[in-house]
Amino acid sequence: MxxxxxxxxxxxxxxxxxxxxxxxxxxxxxxxxxxxxxxxxxxxxxSGPLAYAGWQAPDDAVWARVTAQIDAEPDAPVDAGPPPATMAGPDAGPDAGPAPTPPETPLPRDERPSGTDAADRPDRPDRPANPTGPAATAGTAYPPEPVPADATVTPITAGAARATRRRAAAWGAALVAASLVVGLLAGRAIWSPNESGSVSQVALKTLDTRQREGEASVVRAGDGLDLNVVTDRPLDAGDGYLEVWLINADGKRMVSVGVLRPGETGTFPISQALIDQGYVVVDISKEQFDDKPAHSGDSLLRGQLPA
Amino acid sequence: MHVHDDPDVESAELAVRLVGGDREALAEMYRRWSPLVHTIALRALGTREDAEDVVQQVFVAAWRGRATLRPDRGSPAAWLVGITKHRVADVRTQRYRAHRNLQALASEVVTEPTTTHDSDWAERLLLVHELERMGDPRATVLRMAFIEDRTHDDIARMLQMPLGTVKSHVRRGLLELRDRLKEVERVASD
Structure with a gap:
């Protein structure tokens, strides 16, 4: 039965x-x-009566401690400006740097939220934040997309909340719908040594199963750079079309670099400035003909170019 | 009663953005859920200093471990509560060790830590939070059914709602709350 x-x-x-x-x-x-x-x-x-006195918010200073600790760690996202070559790439964890770390290294034990080791308590607030951290470099940003000035420091303010909502609106409900289906483990970079020193490439992988299904490479083209995108087999664009994006490693900003025809190699002119500013995550999304210029949230393949 | 924006959609959106590395999503999550995390920690540990330490640890851990968040499991609140349970347990272990060391110095018998240990507090407070957050009329129906212990007939009469609708809200609501607890368990037992 x-x-x-x-x-x-x-x-x-x-x-x-x-x-x-x-x-x-x-x-x-x-x-x-x-x-x-x-x-x-x-x-x-x-059920039942809850002997419950009401919610008690932590002191405002706690949020500052959170951001200070995050900024002080190597994992901290760099909001703007070219990251020093010796630093690990923002956001992608310790394996994003040029060091030949295996790309699929899981998070270190103490970076998992569930660690029970008493040794991984956070720093107390008396540990100073890294003075060269994001706050110090934020002033050099000139993002190609309008980003509220307060967006890079994520304060808990009404302004930030509004900015958050605007951004949320931009990403849209489609993002949610799509992402509920597709997990968000982005493809990791592979470092490919090359003779000319001018080419970097990355495998493009599905977000949920991290199946390799394509490749993106940056090549010198005259004075500028070209981003070449090729998929192993034609991606299904459904009723819509495929769009290629460069997402900033800070996860906040992105630029569209062009439309990819299924089954074809796409070549898109980009600039060194974009790469230097951290636009290193190559993303192919499925877009609808809906007059909405923003990313649909329906990412098919993704990969982060090596630093 | 008032109409909410769909809190589930907003929460799932936040989850997606956090997984994608959006620091603003972390800030928004902190704004929404730090009182929940803090209240649980305060309940469990008794002092503001320890509770605020736990809040700090939870949100730093949430950032570092954002890849373990599953946007398809609903609101990140349950995920945060799972992390909170871990951190509370860590603090308790440390207290116990410190206590034991002091005891050892004094050559006294080692005893269990003194904090009252109600392991269900985190879950209870999460459910209170979920009921507060849930849109009406479901939230009202669930409060009347679970907390005021009214019969479905009663609720249907008082809210002038078809009995079938009341039952459906109770069923869906209970399943939803059950899913939140499962998520806490998934994270806390990891």
């Missing part, structure tokens, strides 16, 4: 009348009875 539906399990948990054969099944079935027990526990925890 098939398992009861969620609704039937809820009714059992609530003590509502349920068909006898269904409840008989639940008694026999470990999965279903565990499910009912889970629902009963939920009910218990949600």
């Amino acid at each position: 098939s398992h009861p539906t969620d609704d039937e399990l809820v009714d059992l948990a609530l003590g509502e009348p349920v068909d006898a054969s269904r409840s008989a099944h639940v008694e026999e079935c470990a999965v279903c009875s565990a499910s009912v027990e889970q629902l009963r526990r939920t009910l218990r925890l949600a």
Whole structure:
């Protein structure tokens, strides 16, 4: 017999009348009875008077401690300006730098949120933030997209909240819909040594399974640079079209570099300035003909160019 | 009653942005959920200093471990609560060790830490938060059903709502809350 539906399990948990054969099944079935027990526990925890005095916000200084600690760590995103060549690429963790670290290195143990090792407590506020951190370099930014001046320092202010909402609107509901389906593990960079020193390339991978399905390379072309994008097989654009983007490693900004025809190699002129400013994540998205110039959020392939 | 923007969509959007490395998403998450994290930590640990340390740790860990956030599992609140449980347990362990060392110095018997240990506080507070955040009429229906312990017939009559609608809200709501707890468990047991 098939398992009861969620609704039937809820009714059992609530003590509502349920068909006898269904409840008989639940008694026999470990999965279903565990499910009912889970629902009963939920009910218990949600029920009854809560001896509860109200939410208590932490002191305002705590947020500053959070940002200071993040900025002081190598993982800190660099908001603007060319990152020093010796620094790990922003955002992609310790494996983004030019060092020959295997690209698929998982997060170090103490960077996982679930670490139970007592040694990975954060620094207390008395540890100074890195003075060359993002705040110090933010002034050199000249982003190609309008970004609110306050956006790079993420203060908890009404202004930032508004900016956040504007940005959220720009990314749009499509982003959510798409990303619920597609996980967001971006393809990691591979470093490919080359003779001329002028070429970098990266495998483009699916966001969910990190399947390699294409490649992007930056090549010298006259005075400038070309971004070449090729996929192993034609991507499905559905009713829409494929657009190639360079996303800034700070995760906040992006520029569209052009439209990719399925099955073809795309060549797009870009500039060294873009790369220097951190626009190093190559992203192919599926876009609809909807008159919305922003990224749909429906990313098919992605890869971060090596630093 | 008032109509909310869809909080689930907004939350999922935040989750996606955080995973993508957007620092502003972290700031927004802090604005929304630091009171939840702090209140849980305060409940569990008793002092503001420790609770605020936990808040700091949780949001730093959230940033560093953002790749483990699963936008498809609904609101990041449950994920944060899972991390919070870990950090609270860490502080308790440290207290216990410190306590034990002091005890050892005094050649006394080692005892369990004194803080009351109600491991369900985090989950209870998360559910309170979820009920507050949930849009009406579902939130009202659930409050009447779970907290005021009213029958579905009662609720249907008082809210002038078809009985089937009440039942449907209760079912969907309970399943949703159950999913939040499963997410806490996933993160906390990791």
